[in-house]
Amino acid sequence: MIVNSQIEEGQRITESYLSELFGVSRSPVREALRMLAYEGFVELTPYRGARVSVIKSQDIKNHYQLKAMFDGYSAYHAAQSFNEEDLETLEDTIRKMASHIAKQEKDGMARCNMEFHGFMLDAIGNKLLSQLYNSLSQNLKRYTELSLGDEKHWQEVIEEHKTIYEALVRNDALAAFEAAAQHSHKAMERVIEKIGKCREVLKNEN
Structure with missing residues (x-):
């Protein structure tokens, strides 16, 4: 979704939203977000969740x-x-x-x-x-x-x-x-x- 720009750069995404969207618990969503952050696709902020990285x-x-x-x-x-x-x-x-x-x-x-x-x-x-x-x-x-x-x-x-x-x-x-x-x-x-x-x-x- 990030790769094909269905979720726009700078857009905030929450664990609850993704959990509901994919029908899974929050644990795999949390791990997926960590991986995406490591690869530079999202930015994680304590207590504020994640947002799609702005392309520079x-x-x-x-x-x-x-x-x-x-x-x-x-x-x-x-x-x-x-x-x-x-x-x-x-x-x-x-x-x-x-x-x-x-x-x-x-x-x-x-x-x-x-x-x-x-x-x-x-x-x-x-x-x-x-x-x-x-x-x-x-x-x-x-x-x-x-x-x-x-x-x-x-x-x-x-x-x-x-x-x-x-x-x-x-x-x-x-x-x-x-x-x-x-x-x-x-x-x-x-x-x-x-x-x-x-x-x-x-x-x-x-």
Whole structure:
């Protein structure tokens, strides 16, 4: 609900509300809120409950700088090590992404985006690296929802993945690194743009 913005940033949420909403006792709700606070999704205040964290531009930049490093490194490695079967897997993921665009399925497109980059990272074979990336990806889900918020950007996202893929086919490790890092940078710009538009709408409504 936080990830897909059903609960807005800054909104207060109580244990009783969530307990009633999900039909569970307060204990699991309390533990879930602690986990969300640890991951940066909510802020806990003693005696006042929780509220959804306000998205800050610097936080977005920090997350996407890390993502650019992960994605760039994994693409660099993939360009040097991927075989035809690996490349076919990525090409198939891009095709699925295009299919989701045609059907206007944002969730499916976001899932394919994660699969594309996750496949390259897992291929490195470094479990610690994969764990760190998965943790980062959980925090990025909230932002990914925003980066794909405008349909006008969807084809742009496809082209960015194609550019990465084409560099892999050429075994051009440096070009693959740069394309993947640039893709993360553009995603960051889309998120910041979307948040700005949303806040402007809310400001005008008030």
